[in-house]
Amino acid sequence: MVLTRSYNTVRDVAHLTTVPWAVEVKRLSKVFRSRRRGSVLPLRQGETEFIYALRDVSFRIRPGEIFGVLGPNGSGKSTLIRVLSTLIIPDAGWARVFGYDVVRGEMQVKRLINRVSVEASFFKKLSPVENLLYGARLYGLSGKEAKARIYQILRRLGIRESAYEHPMEEMSRGMQQKVAIARAFLSEPMLLLLDEPTTGLDPRSKREVQELVLELRATHHVTVILTTHDMMEADALCDRVAILDEGRIVALDTPTGLKARVAPDPARVSMDDVFMALTGKPWDDEEAA
Amino acid sequence: MLDTIRFEIRASYAFVERNINLFKRYMGWEVVWFAYSLATTLSVAYIGKAMEYIGNARVDTNYVVLYLIIGTLIWRFLAFLFHDISEMVQWERWEGTIEYTLMAPIHRITHMLGQTMFALIHGTVFTLAIAGVTVLFFDLSLERANLLAAFLVLLAGSLSFIGMGITASVLPLLFPERGVQMTNVAEAVLLLFSGIYYPIQVLPRWMQVLARLSPATYVLSAMRAALLEGVDTATLLPTVEGLLGAGIALIAVGVWAFRRAELYAKRTGKLKRNG
Secondary structure, eight states: OOOOOTTGGGSOHHHHTTOSOSEEEEEEEEEEEEEOOOOSSGGGOOOEEEEEEEEEEEEEEOTTOEEEEEOOTTSSHHHHHHHHTTSSOOSEEEEEETTEETTTTHHHHHTTEEEEOSSOOOOTTSOHHHHHHHHHHHTTOOHHHHHHHHHHHHHHTTOOGGGTTSOGGGSOHHHHHHHHHHHHHHTOOSEEEEESTTTTOOHHHHHHHHHHHHHHHHHHOOEEEEEESOHHHHHHHOSEEEEEETTEEEEEEOHHHHHHHHOSOGGGOOHHHHHHHHHSSOOOHHHHO | OHHHHHHHHHHHHHHHHHHHHHHHHTHHHHHHHHHHHHHHHHHHHHHHHTHHHHHTSOOOHHHHHHHHHHHHHHHHHHHHHHHHHHHHHHHHHHHTOHHHHHHSSSOHHHHHHHHHHHHHHHHHHHHHHHHHHHHHHSOOOOTTOOHHHHHHHHHHHHHHHHHHHHHHHTHHHHOTTTHHHHHHHHHHHHHHHTTSSSOGGGSOHHHHHHHTTOHHHHHHHHHHIIIIIOOOHHHHHHHHHHHHHHHHHHHHHHHHHHHHHHHHHHHHTOTTOOO
8 A cells, every 4th residue: 555645744654554454343332312302390301312323333344445334314324424533432332443443542543534524514704725724734734735735636626716715605515515525635534434425416516526536546545435325326436335224234245246135137226226125115215315 | 753743733723824714704793893892992991081070079080091991901802812712612513614623633732722822812913902092092101000010910810711711612512502602601700700890899798709719800900900000020929820820720620621521522422513
């Protein structure tokens, strides 16, 4: 593996080149407690509701793999991404990124990852360049180095130059999402967590983002976890796909392998059919939209 | 080691630069806030000037005006520190960027340092600008002032407000909706109890007890002693030492509280909620 990243001075490169797994997740569970609103009196509070976001989830991902996580809303996809992003502490089980535990080795994990979420999440009054400069400095890049890289990535993503210095709120959602992807690329992560990055994008923007993910893997050997509602996207991009339903992995295989599980001729089966056959539920397009 | 330090310094500057950029983008609001603050300062100072008319008795008008102006300006500066630092989480919750900032590979102390550096710059520039305009309206004399002592008192007193700001910044992490309201209430309580516009002796006895718990009470009292009476530095040194001690303790409490709150938010999944 070639590691040319500029801030490898704070990464243990020797360690990273020897670990066999980019991601290891073992018996990971997370339950959220939510109190239904009751009386304001302390003894008359509402009932506690338990939401089982992840139940006993286990899998391993090789370096350079694009790993898809497929599931409807509320299946636990985003919770899984947040655990790997060090933003949620699991209740049971463990997760490691390039051998570092996401809880005990939080800082080492943070140096290796970046994330694109379904909401672009920017300072809306700031321009793309200002937002990206902030993001780049948080990852230790100097202003000069960051600016050079920012313009290069923005150009590569096809963002018009006239938009570079205007507030993000004046950009379309598709453009904002491209800037979000630029932010994630800036830190040259070894593990890229893409949480429904193409949801809500027009077909052209969607295709451009997908091409970019493939290019990044080809040029930087980056490992990608991609959560998506889009069955075709999972089929086209992912080396392997895990189907998550109510916090459990119900199947994990290559797209062809998954199709072969439900029909003798994989070429005649769609991922929608796979989902339906393995979860016993129809794929709800409306929910996925 | 040097690489790590360089990394953290750059990361710390990220918050200063980001906030300066936000300041420029929200310049209209800064002008509004400046006009409002200036009007408040001048109004309070004119109350001092009107004392003879209101009370129908002889008072040292210049002394009273200066007393009130010192109160408003010092409070403006300390409140700025408190407010800017307490917005460490709140602002990012509104924008939806909090997860990205907390995901970055930086130490939380670096985050706090960056936010504090901006708050100090912002508070100093803003307060000096108000002071600059205010002096044009009044014939003020600081002939007796001990400026060095005043500076030391302000420096030591600022630490407490940095610590309280860090502690208050935790509230939006624990209570996504109500946290901001609680921060504003805390600021209002400090304003009422700390003798900003009046000596705390005029407060009811129970309020005086609470006033003695506020670092602002000691900052204001010592600042007035230095600027109005010209009290020497050595006399004010015990107050400076007390403020330094309180400041260090409050910063330590703030950092500890922030770490605990961050862990709590990560356990309960409260980071992802905006607003």
